[in-house]
Amino acid sequence: MSVFQKLTKVAGRSGAALLCAVAVVGCGSSRHTHTTVDEESPRQLLAEERPARQARVEPGPVPSRPEEKAFGARYATPAQCEVAARRLLATSRDEAWAALKSCVERTHFTLLNALLSDAWAEELRVRPDAAQVIAQVVAWRGGSVEGELQLLHARKVPIFGLSAAVAQPEMYKGRYLLLRAQVADVRSEDDKPTVWLVEQGMGSVAREQSVGYATRKDSVRVHSGAVGGNVGLLGPSNLGGQISTSEQEVSSSTVQRFDNITDDTGREALGRLQKPDPFFAPGKDFVVLARFDGLRVTSSGEEDDEDAPKLPVLTIVGYYTPHPLVVY
Known part of the structure; x- marks a missing residue:
């Protein structure tokens, strides 16, 4: 075989290899949508591992909303409850008012001056149930x-x-x-x-x-004695007695x-x-x-x-x- 024929044969093999490589890429792309477990990509493994990691995290207790009636039961005194409800005014006036109502219902709330303070003045003006809250506090007092x-x-x-x-x-x-x-x-x-x-x-x-x-203190005193002598026509005589x-x-x-x-x-x-x-x-x-x-x-x-x-x-x-x- 001449040198030219050898080069032609090698070139033919290279072209076939190139076509095979292109075909492999194309076939590889179609296989990617039907991957087996052994051919999973790192991104897929990370996505499946993430729920497992989250499951190991212990969830904390879900905080109760202030409008729940149990809000007032979490505080030992009406003053503490009113202060906690007042702090909510900065974030939500509706939640703050619901919290204050819970304080009135669940504690012996007699803090009428706190209720009538400037902090709650706007709520007392616009809330339709403000008069009922005031009446309940008056009854507590x-x-x-x-x-x-x-x-x-x-x-x-x-x-x-x-x-x-x-x-x-x-x-x-x-x-x-x-x-x-x-x-x-x-x-x-x-x-x-x-x-x-x-x-x-x-x-x-x-x-x-x-x-x-x-x-x-009780006390009793007794005085006793006797007296003797001549009592006139009666002659000699003795007199005695006691006084208490x-x-x-x-x-x-x-x-x-x-x-x-x-x-x-x-x-x-x-x-x-x-x-x-x-x-x-x-x-x-x-x-x-x-x-x-x-x-x-x-x-x-x-x-x-x-x-x-x-x-x-x-x-x-x-x-x-x-x-x-x-x-x-």
Whole structure:
């Protein structure tokens, strides 16, 4: 074989090798979409290993949202709860308000001054349930409504007393009223109960209460003797006898205590409920939040008689049982 023929044969083999190489690349590309486990790329291995690594990480507890009622239960005192709720105002005012409501519901929240502070002033102005939150705090503080209204009015909170509404019914019609009242009677008409409310004033009576140990000392003294001598016409005689005296001494330490008492103010009202409520029962005192609907002539009077007796009519928004201890 000549040298030329040898070169031609080698060139032919190189061209075939080149075509085979191109074909291999093309076949390799088509195989990549159907790879077996042994032919997996490093990127695929990393993607499959990542979930395994994440599974080994212990997930932390999911924090509860402030609007949950359990928010208030996480704090030992109402002051701590209110501070925590106030901090949320910077991030979400809705969550902060929900947290404050949880504080009021789950703790003995008597911090009316904190609620009326500048931090919550905007919420008290725009929140539709702000009046109910205030009424609940007033009940926690013992239900001394007359004194609490003075604090509310100092902060320009538009909640008023029954006496003001009766004196100027046109001015206060449609406004919120707050009163301490006893349920005297409940009557239902068309499944909408009407409640007869008797307003109660809050007062106190002083008394002395013993503290510590009391000491008591009893003593008896006996004096005896005899006298002898001449007693005139009777001649000689002896006289004898005894005299006893007793002493008693008692000492104790006392402090002055005050007991809360309620008394009728002389004002009554008719309250309307949306539906019967077995817990709003006669004979019990409640702090009542209501909307003033005006005055209505009683059954003993005539509509056209200006001097006819009238009763205020209220739409009851909420009621709360007052705490037996009053916060001054």
